[in-house]
Amino acid sequence: MTELSERVGLTMANLSVLKTGKAKAIRFSTLEAICKELNCQPGDILEFQPE
């Protein structure tokens, strides 16, 4: 988590919000930065769950 937050440029608090699912929305720039650092596609880190 600490390494990812440093590499992506997010604070630990914001990354924690993302991890716990409390985030209401994610910016394209954030998504792009995460995908770039993890070398993956958005679909690899996002999943649709019907309520």
Next chain:
Amino acid sequence: MLINDLCLPLVKTDVSMNKNLLLYLTLIGSKLVGGLLCLGLALLLSLFVHWHLNPEHYKSVLVMAKDGNIAFTDGKPISYNPLPNQGNVHHPDKTNSAYLSNKGFYLNELNAFSIYYTFCQTLLSIILSLFMVREVIKVLKSVQDRQTFTINNVKSFRRLGYLCLAMLALNDINYLSTNQDSSLSFSLNFTMVAFMLAAFIMAEIFKEGQYLSEQDQLTI
């Protein structure tokens, strides 16, 4: 282009400073009003205690129900012109035109219920005003701390609305009574109604603002 680049930061700084200065002045003003209200409260209580100890001292005080408010004068209303040989006579006189037209009563003539009612009304008005000032100070401080759209401010505006409503209900009825005569007046303070509506509307606006602010904070 160069002029714009140079001027824009200056303009932005000025606006920010003006906003802070205005907030600062309003905060100081609110605290000053709060202090004055505390002084008024202390003065009212002192006068009430002194009146209990020495009611004769206040026998010339004229109490009038005027424009929906209770007014205290020294027994010399504007329309009252005593005859030259009488000087400043403050004794109750039912033929006095000022007495009849303004529906005034001398304090020593009023019955106990009327006096206690007016005292409680004034006391509660000051206390409610103090609570109002406290809520305004809380909102101003939060704006100064850049914590404008919070649930606390929504609650503060709602409390302000309810305090205005309580103030309206409290000051609606003025009652003065002696053994012979009585005066009952009803009034609706439209300024207070406007303040009450504004406070409730602001509460709704701040609620929406708080929702948007929360959305923004939870956008990563």
